Amino acid sequence: MDNFDPAAFAEYLSRQERKDLLRFLTCGSVDDGKSTLIGRLLYDTKLLFEDQLATLQKDSTKHGTVGEDIDFALLVDGLEAEREQGITIDVAYRFFATEKRKFIVADTPGHEQYTRNMATGASNADLAIILIDARKGVLTQTRRHSYIASLLGIRNVVLAINKIDLVDYSKDVFETILADYNSFSSDLAFETIQPIPMSARFGDNVTQRGDKLTWYDGPTLLEHLETVDVRSDQIERPLRFPVQWVNRPNLDFRGYSGTVASGTVSVGEELVVAASGRTSTVKSIVTYDGEKESAIAGEAVTVTLADEIDISRGDLLCDASQRPEVADQFSAHLIWMHDEPLVPGRSYQFKIGTKSVSGSVTDIKYNVDVNTFQHLAAKKVGLNEVSVVNLSFREPIAFDPYVDNPATGGFIVIDRLSNLTVGAGMIDFALRRAANIHWQAVDLDKQRRGEALGQRPAVIWLTGLSGAGKSTVSNLVEKRLFSMGKHTYLLDGDNVRHGLNRDLGFTEADRVENIRRVAETARLFVDAGLIVLCSFISPFRSERRMARDILDPGEFVEVFVDTPLHVAEKRDPKGLYKKARLGQIKNFTGIDSPYERPENPEITLAGATTSPEVLADQVVEYLRENGYI
């Protein structure tokens, strides 16, 4: 071991402390040599350990694709499946450092079906290295990845024209490819594009100048990475502080923990809770290492305020003089990341910063052809497609357009059933409500309406004797559904007979007509996306069958409130049994007219022995288990 010199070591540490960090990603098409390039960077900057080299040599013989030489790609292609296929299938992160900077590299895949991983890598990168195989030139993937890098806000690009050794280190090839790239990249939002001819395999222009590339006088890749200016703009932007966690160790302390997303927060500053508009001033900024006067973008702190105002996770605390917008409808770019296409109208979960909200895509405006950047009319958004859509959230949220502030304008889309992350998006601007009443890119039907309401429309048909408890249970069920945010309507024997069916009596024909009208009305409500509770004695199987047949399969849930006659008669809430027994009412079900018990009801409720609350729970549970709610 070298002699340990404390003074020199202290100096070394302080040098380390001052280093800044560059996060970049490598992207390009399959076999352009991304993994080889990263392996080369690690090797040349001496970040490989001896045992890693030994494993690498062993692996190269087993899996390698470059004959006798060390296959640098095996270093980064970590997963076994990838080694066998010889391709990278996911994002891998690598770390290295030079005297000037520390680096985190995201190696992202080139295969089209894995574009979602590239977007993932790009979302946290300051710079993108776009690799091009000098033999192949600009490909579809090159354009796609350039577009996604630009869309996610990357402003600095290195155009690595690799495998230049295989085209005899030709300047002409280099310049042709560069011209080709420039012809389409001018439409993208890059601030700098640095083209570098290189051979990752042989190391030309990676960390050392290539002696066969004397015609090139620009920087090597590493020189460029060490010096390019990628300082974040987040500190200069207005204060945004998304509340992550309410910190309440005891009754005397109430703090809001979070990471400053942009700007600076200072003691004494006036803040506003963006969504509610309530304001207060910063009382203190608390950290484990003591209180601070101010905290800048990127710092994780806990803020206390002078006033007790209602703040919870997901709220955005902001500079009161530079407020974000608050809206519930947006235009946004969306990258779809799942095999199952986006369904307009379906309810998804959206997470923006620390705020989770449900919502849906109301309109696909167009998809973007990433080769030509043209707008294409579209009815669906499939895996790896980029689309511009209108969004509608269930509640207003505070946001900034993504280009103004990625921290408050980027969101992920989560499927509510599978819980998978199925997409990512960037808010462009808010829509005024009036501008967004045209839901129409897709035909509306009850499924879409139901999806927009977050439910599967259906008729819950309660049948049973008079006094069985149908109305009590259906009222409770409706209240419960309502409190869960579901959309319902209740049709009851009495209320329709006062209006819709007031011309009908109690003859058999009238009874059938009564049920037919009720079923048709329920069908209309189902078409509107509602869950309809129908509470009718409906004593005859044929009537209930008719109602069932009017609706589509799965939309009719028959609930038999099974209360024996003697119990119902004893209850006799409206005194009807008494009158029937006295002969004052004719054709009364259970007395002088039969009740035909359902043969296969979806639900049977023990109306005599169980409380209405529990019965209502059973119905709600059935709806939950069967995917209606």
Added chain:
Amino acid sequence: MSASLAIEAPELTHLQRLEAESIHIMREVAAEFRNPVMLYSIGKDSSVMLHLAKKAFYPSPPPFPLLHVDTTWKFREMIAFRDQAAKDARMDLIVHTNQEGVKQGVTPFTHGASVYTNIMKTDALKEALTKYGFDAAFGGARRDEEKSRAKERIFSFRTENHGWDPKNQRPELWNVYNARVRKGESIRAFPLSNWTELDIWQYILKESIPIVPLYLAAKRPVVHRDGQLIMVDDDRMPLNEGEKPEMRLVRFRTLGCYPLTAAMESPAASLPEIVHEMLIARTSERSGRLIDHDEAGSMEKKKREGYF
């Protein structure tokens, strides 16, 4: 405010950025999950993770317990250190051992490193997570440690059987994490994902974080076995013929079960000396862990089965 910014825009250092990122991750987990736990392995990474947890929730104590999977073969110094650390952090400590494995007499010597690890670490961990119904578990793994770790998400989804599917990971963008799981499913959260080994040591130095003294060089009884130095921590270790423990000046780069953790000869008896020595080290950290050596890709196999 903005005037002073224009003159000198302050920037966070590399370590400050890492620290803030880790705190952000921990708070997300605490806010989104019903029943999180922090896996505490007593090593230097766990020490850093625990220190960050204290920072993340201050002035509250971290709102979750610590879980240590005790194989019964940890270095004795580790156990003493563990109990003190939990007490200092004002956190509950859950210690879990696979009793079935103990009953069957599973040891590193009788069953081989990989069977032993599977039963006493992986199975024990899954058993504990199921028993307490944890829906999120923090681990101190870093992406620079090993190839399959380099690809793992920060919020890494686990099935009901605690399995990991590397080909079906959720995309993870910005610092927005998908925390939705169904009953029985869980995530492993890795707040130290973006730290390197050097970052860990620098941070320990800067923050004066206590670590188990085994990391520092001292004279310890070791035997040479399969080209590595194994410390004889107690008399349960069976010695092969001709093996005789000798006192050597050694330290450990990682800590685990003593029969499976190789020591390195080193005179570095202080933190600065360790970091200095690391800078000229040419052997990667995990090579001191015998369990990774069976075959390339062995870590990925273990992780799919539920290992951290």
